[in-house]
Structures are given as structure tokens and as C-alpha cells.
Amino acid sequence: MNRLFSLLVLVFTLFVASFNAQAQEEHTAPIDAVEGHAEANEALDIKKIIFDHVGDAHDWHFMTIGHTHVSIPLPVILYSPTNGLSMFSSSRFGHEGHREVVDGQYQMVDDHYKASLLASGKDAAEVEAIKNGSIVAVDGSPVYDFSITKNVASMLISVVLLLVIMLNVAKKYKQRGTMTAPTGFQNALEPVITFVRDEVAVPNLGHKANRFMPILLTFFFFIWINNLLGLIPGGANFTGNIAVTACLALITFIVMVVRANGHFWGHLLNPPGVPFGIKLLLVPIEIISLFIKPVALTIRLFANILAGHIIILSIVCMIFIFGAMSPVAGWGFSPVSVGFSIFMFFLELLVGAIQAFIFTTLTAVFIGQAVDEGHHGHEDAHHHHENEVIA
Secondary structure, three states, rough: HHHHHHHHHHHHHHHHHHHHHHHHHHHHHOOOOOOOOOOOOOOOOHHHHHHHHOOOOEEEEEEEEEEEEEEEEEEEEEEEEOOEEEEEEEHHHHOOOOOOOOOOOOOOOHHHHHHHHHHHOHHHHHHHOOOOOOOOEEEOOOOOOOOOOOOHHHHHHHHHHHHHHHHHHHHHHHHOOOOOOOOOOOHHHHHHHHHHHHHHHHHHHHHHHHHHHHHHHHHHHHHHHHHHHHOOOOOOOOOOOOHHHHHHHHHHHHHHHHHHHHHHHHHHHHOOOHHHHHHHHHHHHHHHHHHHHHHHHHHHHHHHHHHHHHHHHHHHHHHHHHHHHHHHHHHHHHHHHHHHHHHHHHHHHHHHHHHOOOOOOOHHHHHHHHHOOHHHHHHHHEEEEEHHHHH
């Protein structure tokens, strides 16, 4: 336990050091003004530091030590109607504040690029709408970005991990059978799989639970693994990206709509036993609620994971807020900040599993509502579950 605590303290100390190096560089770096080339010191921008760490990027940045950026360049894959298909390393863009034009065609957007646009007379609202880190064509033509970004790379790593673990466990079951005592990862995964089946699938899907177990288990382990990878210092905020959670929710929505039976659509579009006047009000509400379900799934997972990352980063950044007031205050608050960060880290380990469970449970609930066969279906499912338990 002492070794684990020491390791965590060391990890967070390195994490704090990376912030400190980046903050010092931003604070002391000269700014070349578009007009006048005046030099000034930038104030520490906590918001920018936090959102740079939780956002997606074309390189995998770990830390900045002095003027040295420790990062892994990732493949950039672009298509433009005028320039065709282009593939190159993201390192060719340089780093922030020193961006370069690649092949005379592509430019990565940063604050300096935006400043040059404003100086050229571009509308301020249009310039502000351009996202930092995005890639634009020098000639103004549209750019379609298919790059392997930080989030995509993290997803691929999680998929490889998931396949290696699951195929290894499946191979052991195939070789040794299901009646032999599990070992290794079998020991760890079997109770989790049984829990998802007995506490999530069966109560919500009844006798149809086994049919939907593959998608429920995929959701659970995929989200859980990515939540854990996101807690590694320098890791990607994959499940804290709303585009990712929206795709997962869209899969749930498609399965729910495609597998929905006549009973579900009948109650949705023509509620039985309801006066016609009430139906005119009730049916639109039911249709809207059908689309609210995936929205709720999207926002719940995205908001909870993103909030956890922001809280940890904010606690770490408080060192520099106090340090700006007084070096003594900064050093004095460091142990408090590291202690709270470690506490939040362990809390996020729990939250990562809980959010995977909640997303999987809500998916089972929504699909269960769509495939529900009514009162008789519930009775059949109940008796079937009882028979399984007795057997």
C-alpha cells in the first residue's frame, strides 16, 4: 500500500511539473504582435490549459519541459477537392506558437493564426468560430479530416486491449470448458459478466436477455476500459467527448427502433384506452421522448466523465493560482492539491465503473421497453427466469 501511495504521489508530481513547465513557457514566451512586433508576457490561462488537456488533438502531448514538447506525432489524413488526398505526420505542423504551412497547402489553426486573420480584416465572429487545432487549406477550399487523432488512437488501443483480453478468456473456456474453475482473467471477468446478465439484462429483457447480452457486454467493457485509460496521466479524454458518447447512444437508438415490436409502436402512436383529444397531446410527447432517450444517454456519460477530468485538472492548477499570489502560498498549497487530486483519482476509478454500468443499464431499459410484449410477455419472462433459477 505504501509503494502504491508513493507511486501515485510521484505520478501526480510529474503531472504537476508538466503543468508548471507549460505555464512558465506561456508566461515568459514573447508574443510577436501582428502590427508593431511588440513583446509582452501572457497571463496564465487556466481555462486554456484545462481544455487543451481534455480536448482532442492531432498529436499525443504528454508534457512540456522548458521549450521541449514531449509528444507523439500522429498520422494526418486529409482530403481537399483542390489538393486531393494528403498523408503526413502531425509533427510537420510544428508546435503551438510556431506553426508551419505543410506543402504550401495546409495550416493548423492556433491563436497566432487567428490573430493574422483578424489583422487581415476577417470578421471577428467568423474567426472565433474556427476551432483551435483544426486544419484549414491555405487556398480556402474545404478540408475533410480523416486523421488518427488522440481520441481515435486511444479508441484503437482500447479495442486492441478488449480483443486481447476477451479472446484470451474465450480461448481458455474453449480449451478447459465451463465446468473447470476459472483462472487469471477468467476469475476477474466471470463475476462481472454474470453481474451484467443477472442484474442488468434479465430484469429488463426477461427471456430475451441472452439475445442482447453481446451488445450490453460490449458497451460495458468498452466504456469501462476507456474510462480507465482516460485516468492515466497524459491519457485521452475519449468518453468525455460528446461525439463519442453520441455515437454510442445512436447505436442504442438504432437497436431500439429496429427491434421494437408492434406492441411498442401501437402504444407509442395510438395509446389504447385514451380519449382522442388526449391522444393529440400525448402522441407528440411520446415521439419526442423517443428521441430524448439517446440524448440523455449522450449527455449523462459525456458530462460525468468530462467533469471528473476538469475537477482533477482544476485542483492541480490551483497550485499556480496560489503561486501567482505568492511563491510561498503556491508551495504551501501543493501538498493539499496533490492530496485532493489523489482522492479524486480514486473516486474517478469508481465513477468510471459506475458510468459504464449506468449506460449499460439504461440501454437495457430502453431496449426492454421496445421489445416488451405486454402483460403476457412479462409473465412469460418471469416464469422463464424462475425456471432458469430453479435449474
